[in-house]
Protein backbone atom coordinates (compact mmCIF):
# COMPACT_ATOMS: atom_id res chain seq x y z
CA UNK A 136 0.00 0.00 0.00
CA UNK A 137 1.46 3.35 -1.06
CA UNK A 138 1.70 5.90 1.73
CA UNK A 139 2.26 9.63 1.90
CA UNK A 140 5.85 10.75 2.21
CA UNK A 141 4.89 12.91 5.18
CA UNK A 142 4.10 9.69 7.07
CA UNK A 143 7.87 9.17 7.27
CA UNK A 144 8.87 12.65 8.40
CA UNK A 145 9.76 12.95 12.07
CA UNK A 146 9.40 16.13 14.12
CA UNK A 147 13.18 16.53 14.41
CA UNK A 148 14.66 19.81 13.18
CA UNK A 149 16.77 19.05 10.07
CA UNK A 150 20.27 20.34 10.81
CA UNK A 151 22.26 20.51 7.60
CA UNK A 152 23.83 23.53 5.91
CA UNK A 153 21.76 25.40 3.30
CA UNK A 154 22.21 23.73 -0.10
CA UNK A 155 23.57 20.45 1.34
CA UNK A 156 23.00 17.47 -0.95
CA UNK A 157 21.75 15.55 2.10
CA UNK A 158 18.37 17.32 1.75
CA UNK A 159 17.91 15.82 -1.73
CA UNK A 160 18.90 12.37 -0.48
CA UNK A 161 16.50 12.62 2.48
CA UNK A 162 13.72 13.69 0.14
CA UNK A 163 14.42 10.78 -2.19
CA UNK A 164 14.37 8.34 0.74
CA UNK A 165 10.98 9.68 1.93
CA UNK A 166 9.53 9.30 -1.53
CA UNK A 167 11.07 5.90 -2.24
CA UNK A 168 9.90 4.26 1.00
CA UNK A 169 6.44 5.86 0.73
CA UNK A 170 5.97 4.67 -2.85
CA UNK A 171 7.13 1.20 -1.83
CA UNK A 172 4.59 1.36 1.00
CA UNK A 173 7.07 0.17 3.61
CA UNK A 174 5.56 0.15 7.07
CA UNK A 175 7.65 2.53 9.24
CA UNK A 176 7.65 -0.23 11.84
CA UNK A 177 9.47 -2.48 9.40
CA UNK A 178 11.93 0.18 8.30
CA UNK A 179 15.35 0.51 9.92
CA UNK A 180 17.79 3.23 8.91
CA UNK A 181 21.26 2.68 10.34
CA UNK A 182 23.59 5.67 10.16
CA UNK A 183 27.27 6.13 10.73
CA UNK A 184 28.78 9.23 12.32
CA UNK A 185 28.87 12.18 9.94
CA UNK A 186 26.40 14.71 8.60
CA UNK A 187 24.92 11.80 6.61
CA UNK A 188 24.26 9.75 9.76
CA UNK A 189 21.75 12.35 10.94
CA UNK A 190 19.30 10.84 8.43
CA UNK A 191 18.42 8.36 11.20
CA UNK A 192 16.66 11.19 13.13
CA UNK A 193 14.62 12.43 10.20
CA UNK A 194 13.03 9.26 8.80
CA UNK A 195 10.41 7.39 10.84
CA UNK A 196 11.65 3.90 11.56
CA UNK A 197 13.31 1.76 14.22
CA UNK A 198 16.58 3.51 13.50
CA UNK A 199 20.04 3.29 15.00
CA UNK A 200 22.82 5.87 14.92
CA UNK A 201 25.91 3.69 15.09
CA UNK A 202 29.58 4.51 15.67
CA UNK A 203 31.76 6.00 12.94
CA UNK A 204 32.40 3.29 10.33
CA UNK A 205 30.17 0.74 12.06
CA UNK A 206 26.83 1.25 10.32
CA UNK A 207 27.21 -1.89 8.19
CA UNK A 208 27.95 -4.31 11.08
CA UNK A 209 24.99 -2.94 13.06
CA UNK A 210 22.74 -3.21 9.99
CA UNK A 211 24.03 -6.76 9.44
CA UNK A 212 23.01 -7.73 12.97
CA UNK A 213 19.56 -6.16 12.60
CA UNK A 214 18.89 -7.80 9.24
CA UNK A 215 20.10 -11.26 10.22
CA UNK A 216 18.16 -11.16 13.50
CA UNK A 217 15.01 -10.24 11.58
CA UNK A 218 15.24 -10.60 7.78
CA UNK A 219 11.64 -9.34 7.43
CA UNK A 220 12.84 -5.78 8.06
CA UNK A 221 13.88 -3.32 5.34
CA UNK A 222 17.30 -2.11 6.41
CA UNK A 223 18.94 0.94 4.86
CA UNK A 224 22.47 2.09 5.69
CA UNK A 225 23.07 5.86 5.48
CA UNK A 226 26.80 6.52 5.58
CA UNK A 227 29.35 9.05 4.42
CA UNK A 228 32.29 8.40 2.14
CA UNK A 229 34.61 8.62 5.16
CA UNK A 230 32.41 6.26 7.09
CA UNK A 231 31.95 3.58 4.42
CA UNK A 232 35.15 3.87 2.36
CA UNK A 233 37.59 4.92 5.12
CA UNK A 234 37.20 3.62 8.66
CA UNK A 235 34.37 1.23 7.67
CA UNK A 236 35.97 -0.03 4.46
CA UNK A 237 36.55 -3.55 5.78
CA UNK A 238 32.88 -3.91 6.68
CA UNK A 239 31.91 -2.77 3.19
CA UNK A 240 34.11 -5.54 1.77
CA UNK A 241 32.59 -8.14 4.11
CA UNK A 242 29.06 -7.10 3.12
CA UNK A 243 29.83 -7.66 -0.56
CA UNK A 244 31.27 -11.08 0.22
CA UNK A 245 28.18 -12.07 2.13
CA UNK A 246 25.64 -10.44 -0.18
CA UNK A 247 23.26 -9.67 2.69
CA UNK A 248 19.99 -8.02 1.67
CA UNK A 249 20.92 -4.46 2.75
CA UNK A 250 20.69 -1.15 0.89
CA UNK A 251 23.76 1.02 1.34
CA UNK A 252 23.32 4.71 0.52
CA UNK A 253 26.77 6.27 0.25
CA UNK A 254 26.57 10.05 0.78
CA UNK A 255 29.52 10.93 -1.42
CA UNK A 256 30.64 14.54 -0.91
CA UNK A 257 34.37 13.69 -1.09
CA UNK A 258 35.00 15.38 2.27
CA UNK A 259 34.57 14.68 5.97
CA UNK A 260 31.69 17.11 6.28
CA UNK A 261 30.96 16.86 9.99
CA UNK A 262 34.57 17.33 11.08
CA UNK A 263 35.07 20.40 8.89
CA UNK A 264 36.14 19.29 5.47
CA UNK A 265 39.19 17.01 5.56
CA UNK A 266 39.85 14.99 2.37
CA UNK A 267 37.70 11.84 2.22
CA UNK A 268 38.71 8.67 0.33
CA UNK A 269 36.59 9.67 -2.68
CA UNK A 270 38.33 13.04 -3.20
CA UNK A 271 40.31 12.85 -6.50
CA UNK A 272 44.05 13.55 -6.38
CA UNK A 273 45.35 17.09 -6.80
CA UNK A 274 42.12 18.73 -5.78
CA UNK A 275 42.58 21.34 -3.06
CA UNK A 276 39.37 22.07 -1.23
CA UNK A 277 39.31 25.01 1.12
CA UNK A 278 40.06 23.10 4.33
CA UNK A 279 43.25 21.56 2.86
CA UNK A 280 46.55 23.40 3.18
CA UNK A 281 47.84 21.74 0.00
CA UNK A 282 46.32 19.62 -2.78
CA UNK A 283 45.25 16.05 -2.00
CA UNK A 284 48.05 13.67 -3.02
CA UNK A 285 46.02 10.47 -2.52
CA UNK A 286 44.22 8.82 -5.40
CA UNK A 287 40.50 8.37 -4.88
CA UNK A 288 38.60 5.15 -4.27
CA UNK A 289 35.91 4.43 -6.82
CA UNK A 290 33.08 3.02 -4.64
CA UNK A 291 31.16 1.40 -7.49
CA UNK A 292 34.26 -0.46 -8.70
CA UNK A 293 35.10 -1.58 -5.17
CA UNK A 294 31.53 -2.81 -4.70
CA UNK A 295 31.77 -4.81 -7.92
CA UNK A 296 35.08 -6.38 -6.91
CA UNK A 297 33.80 -7.56 -3.51
CA UNK A 298 30.48 -8.97 -4.67
CA UNK A 299 27.68 -6.40 -4.31
CA UNK A 300 24.86 -7.51 -6.59
CA UNK A 301 23.18 -4.13 -7.26
CA UNK A 302 25.34 -1.10 -8.01
CA UNK A 303 24.05 2.32 -9.01
CA UNK A 304 25.05 5.97 -8.90
CA UNK A 305 22.75 8.92 -8.33
CA UNK A 306 22.98 12.67 -7.91
CA UNK A 307 21.59 14.28 -4.77
CA UNK A 308 20.01 17.22 -6.59
CA UNK A 309 18.15 14.92 -9.04
CA UNK A 310 15.60 13.65 -6.53
CA UNK A 311 13.20 12.16 -9.07
CA UNK A 312 15.83 9.87 -10.61
CA UNK A 313 17.45 9.16 -7.24
CA UNK A 314 14.11 8.11 -5.78
CA UNK A 315 13.65 5.57 -8.58
CA UNK A 316 17.16 4.19 -8.09
CA UNK A 317 16.65 3.85 -4.32
CA UNK A 318 13.36 2.02 -4.92
CA UNK A 319 15.11 -0.53 -7.12
CA UNK A 320 17.96 -0.90 -4.64
CA UNK A 321 15.53 -1.57 -1.77
CA UNK A 322 13.56 -4.07 -3.88
CA UNK A 323 16.73 -5.94 -4.82
CA UNK A 324 17.40 -9.05 -2.72
CA UNK A 325 21.09 -8.79 -1.90
CA UNK A 326 23.76 -6.21 -1.14
CA UNK A 327 22.92 -2.97 -2.95
CA UNK A 328 25.07 0.14 -3.22
CA UNK A 329 23.84 3.54 -4.35
CA UNK A 330 26.80 5.92 -4.62
CA UNK A 331 25.15 9.33 -4.30
CA UNK A 332 27.21 12.28 -5.51
CA UNK A 333 26.39 15.29 -3.42
CA UNK A 334 27.76 18.83 -3.31
CA UNK A 335 28.96 19.97 0.12
CA UNK A 336 28.51 23.74 -0.30
CA UNK A 337 30.30 24.45 2.99
CA UNK A 338 33.55 22.49 2.56
CA UNK A 339 33.86 21.17 -0.97
CA UNK A 340 34.28 24.38 -2.95
CA UNK A 341 35.69 22.49 -5.97
CA UNK A 342 33.16 19.70 -6.61
CA UNK A 343 30.19 22.04 -6.78
CA UNK A 344 26.84 21.63 -8.45
CA UNK A 345 28.41 23.19 -11.59
CA UNK A 346 31.36 20.74 -11.44
CA UNK A 347 28.98 17.77 -11.30
CA UNK A 348 26.57 19.08 -13.92
CA UNK A 349 29.42 19.42 -16.42
CA UNK A 350 30.25 15.73 -15.97
CA UNK A 351 27.24 13.63 -15.04
CA UNK A 352 25.05 11.83 -17.55
CA UNK A 353 22.50 9.02 -17.35
CA UNK A 354 23.53 5.76 -19.01
CA UNK A 355 20.05 5.20 -20.37
CA UNK A 356 20.20 8.59 -22.18
CA UNK A 357 23.66 8.34 -23.73
CA UNK A 358 23.94 4.60 -24.12
CA UNK A 359 20.43 3.15 -24.54
CA UNK A 360 21.87 -0.27 -25.45
CA UNK A 361 23.67 -0.57 -22.11
CA UNK A 362 22.33 -3.54 -20.17
CA UNK A 363 23.43 -3.90 -16.53
CA UNK A 364 21.32 -6.99 -15.86
CA UNK A 365 23.00 -10.37 -15.22
CA UNK A 366 20.57 -13.29 -15.19
CA UNK A 367 22.89 -16.19 -16.03
CA UNK A 368 26.62 -16.93 -15.76
CA UNK A 369 26.81 -16.59 -19.56
CA UNK A 370 25.34 -13.09 -19.24
CA UNK A 371 28.16 -12.25 -16.89
CA UNK A 372 30.85 -13.39 -19.30
CA UNK A 373 29.26 -11.45 -22.14
CA UNK A 374 28.44 -8.21 -20.33
CA UNK A 375 31.29 -7.87 -17.82
CA UNK A 376 33.62 -5.88 -20.13
CA UNK A 377 31.06 -3.16 -20.89
CA UNK A 378 29.91 -3.07 -17.26
CA UNK A 379 33.48 -2.72 -15.96
CA UNK A 380 34.24 0.11 -18.35
CA UNK A 381 31.10 1.95 -17.12
CA UNK A 382 32.05 1.37 -13.49
CA UNK A 383 35.56 2.68 -14.13
CA UNK A 384 34.39 5.89 -15.77
CA UNK A 385 34.92 8.76 -13.34
CA UNK A 386 36.51 11.93 -14.64
CA UNK A 387 35.40 14.24 -17.42
CA UNK A 388 32.30 12.09 -17.63
CA UNK A 389 30.52 10.37 -14.75
CA UNK A 390 27.76 7.85 -15.47
CA UNK A 391 24.58 7.81 -13.36
CA UNK A 392 21.86 5.19 -13.14
CA UNK A 393 21.85 1.44 -12.54
CA UNK A 394 25.31 0.25 -13.57
CA UNK A 395 25.23 -3.41 -12.51
CA UNK A 396 22.47 -5.72 -11.37
CA UNK A 397 23.31 -9.37 -10.77
CA UNK A 398 20.44 -11.72 -10.02
CA UNK A 399 22.46 -14.93 -10.02
CA UNK A 400 23.93 -14.79 -6.50
CA UNK A 401 21.83 -15.97 -3.58
CA UNK A 402 21.60 -13.62 -0.62
CA UNK A 403 23.27 -14.64 2.65
CA UNK A 404 19.86 -15.14 4.28
CA UNK A 405 19.14 -18.00 1.84
CA UNK A 406 22.39 -19.66 2.82
CA UNK A 407 21.58 -19.31 6.52
CA UNK A 408 18.21 -20.89 5.84
CA UNK A 409 19.99 -23.91 4.34
CA UNK A 410 22.13 -24.54 7.38
CA UNK A 411 19.52 -23.45 9.96
CA UNK A 412 16.17 -24.94 8.94
CA UNK A 413 13.29 -22.60 9.77
CA UNK A 414 15.58 -19.56 9.98
CA UNK A 415 13.53 -17.40 7.62
CA UNK A 416 10.17 -18.31 9.10
CA UNK A 417 11.37 -17.95 12.66
CA UNK A 418 14.51 -15.85 12.71
CA UNK A 419 16.08 -15.07 16.10
CA UNK A 420 14.02 -11.89 16.60
CA UNK A 421 10.74 -13.77 16.13
CA UNK A 422 11.46 -16.71 18.38
CA UNK A 423 9.77 -17.19 21.71
CA UNK A 424 12.10 -16.29 24.48
CA UNK A 425 10.65 -18.74 26.97
CA UNK A 426 9.04 -22.15 27.03
CA UNK A 427 6.80 -22.89 30.03
CA UNK A 428 8.30 -19.94 31.82
CA UNK A 429 11.83 -21.19 31.27
CA UNK A 430 14.17 -19.18 29.01
CA UNK A 431 14.06 -20.73 25.55
CA UNK A 432 17.74 -20.17 25.04
CA UNK A 433 18.81 -21.49 28.41
CA UNK A 434 22.60 -21.30 28.78
CA UNK A 435 22.65 -24.99 29.74
CA UNK A 436 20.86 -25.84 26.47
CA UNK A 437 23.32 -23.83 24.45
CA UNK A 438 26.38 -25.29 26.10
CA UNK A 439 25.13 -28.75 27.09
CA UNK A 440 27.16 -30.52 24.42
CA UNK A 441 30.29 -28.85 25.66
CA UNK A 442 29.70 -29.30 29.35
CA UNK A 443 32.11 -31.73 30.84
CA UNK A 444 31.28 -33.52 34.05
CA UNK A 445 33.49 -32.30 36.87
Ligand SMILES: Cc1ncc(C[n+]2csc(CCOP(=O)(O)OP(=O)(O)O)c2C)c(N)n1
Nearest residue numbers: 184185186187203227228229230259260261
Ligand atom coordinates in the same frame (compact mmCIF):
# COMPACT_ATOMS: atom_id res chain seq x y z
C1 LIG B 1 36.20 6.23 15.71
C2 LIG B 1 36.02 7.65 15.27
N1 LIG B 1 37.00 8.25 14.56
C3 LIG B 1 36.85 9.52 14.14
C4 LIG B 1 35.70 10.20 14.44
C5 LIG B 1 35.56 11.65 14.00
N2 LIG B 1 34.65 11.76 12.88
C6 LIG B 1 33.34 12.05 13.06
S1 LIG B 1 32.52 12.17 11.59
C7 LIG B 1 33.95 11.86 10.72
C8 LIG B 1 33.98 11.85 9.22
C9 LIG B 1 32.71 12.22 8.57
O1 LIG B 1 32.84 12.17 7.16
P1 LIG B 1 31.91 11.27 6.29
O2 LIG B 1 31.86 9.88 6.81
O3 LIG B 1 32.30 11.44 4.87
O4 LIG B 1 30.46 11.90 6.55
P2 LIG B 1 29.88 13.33 6.14
O5 LIG B 1 29.95 14.19 7.38
O6 LIG B 1 30.71 13.88 5.02
O7 LIG B 1 28.46 13.04 5.74
C10 LIG B 1 35.03 11.66 11.57
C11 LIG B 1 36.40 11.39 11.12
C12 LIG B 1 34.70 9.54 15.18
N3 LIG B 1 33.52 10.14 15.47
N4 LIG B 1 34.89 8.27 15.58
Ligand SMILES: [Mg+2]
Nearest residue numbers: 227228258260
Ligand atom coordinates in the same frame (compact mmCIF):
# COMPACT_ATOMS: atom_id res chain seq x y z
MG1 LIG C 1 31.61 12.79 3.44
